[in-house]
Amino acid sequence: MRKAERFQRFLEYFTTHFPEPETELQYGSPYELIVSVVLSAQCTDKRVNQITPELFRQFPTPAHLAAATADDIFPLIRSVSYPNNKAKHLAGLGRLLVEEFNSEVPSNLEDLQRLPGVGRKTANVVMSVIYNQPAMAVDTHVFRVSHRLGLVSKAAKTPLAVEKELVRYIPTELIPKAHHWLILHGRYICVARTPKCAVCPLTSICAYYARQIAPLLENLPSLPSAPELPPQA
Template identity: 50%
Template sequence: MMLRKAKREAILNILEATYKDTKTALHYNSPFELLVAVILSAQCTDDRVNVITSRIFPRLNTPEKMGALTQEQMEAEIRDCGLYHAKAKNLLGTCHMLVEKFDSTVPSEIKTLMQLPGVGQKTANVVASIVYNVPAIAVDTHVFRVSHRLGMAKGADPLATEKELQKAIPIEKWSDAHHWFIWHGRKVCKARKPLCKECVLLEECPFKEKNLE
């Protein structure tokens, strides 16, 4: 069930008041480092990614340095991250393309970012919105779950959900709302046992399977 405008606005206002100043949990010091971290974060927790990047960024913090590794060396650097074979290949391909096509600069446009190996819609949205302040809503598992439970979206996949959220949320709040949904999903609206009794949205939320134990 999709919510009416007044209900959507009420939910967004509460989320904003609760998570107003939240940012990404990924650690980075440059656009390139954020890009690498987001690529690594696919099916991997931010905490695990931060462990890996804290180890590799002091040595491999530019596309030239990281791109100089072999596939085997790159895999060894990120072996404790899920899907490390594919991620190593994509990271090296991204490094080479950044150097050869983009003068070692991370592109600012979402469509251009998606030309890079391993960079899909979600990754491009995250990087563009955080680094370049491009309005975007990156739909990860938290955003998907929370937006559906709150009735803000009902799309069957992340792309459909993204389009619905773009219509439901004012464009000037897209990037911030992305973080609100993520942090609410991590702290309260968890996948298996949501903490509904502690939720600031308990009265507004239409989720039928509320956990009120």
């Protein structure tokens, strides 16, 4: 199957069956989203959503966060991955938002990446979710699913390479949605260890399925036919 056709069928399926995907992070403002995304690095959205209500109760604005130290923040985020580093990042993020951005979350890649704890992936999430810009954030789910489906080439061995190949084929207005489609498909269907191919609606376009699963099914011995019952008297 040609790559353009694979993309077309991928987009057709999701625009039909899941037209308005949303992030699973719970937030009420751009400030809350960027904090949540920083916390979500190598951590589940479910865990982040469990701790952020109290975090935002104590630090409801960038100014409150800017006035805090890493030691103030750490007890509230200790259950996420790498809490020491993230506490330092959040304290620095709050200060930079206040000092250089008038407590507003910037809307461009360069300024976002100046914030502590914010790399290209986090910046793209903010640009996509908050500002609806055509930014493709490539996390582990997007990286895995795009390779398995065959949306990107084997040569795309870095998140940036995957991002560039994806945005080349996805219409600009659908890039923010496609980011969520790939994440959610990877989170619930195309999981890392044992993908749920039996319930996946995309097996007809999936390169992994064609290469790894379909040949096994073809080689299964056929079941014997049920014996015919004698005609009723």
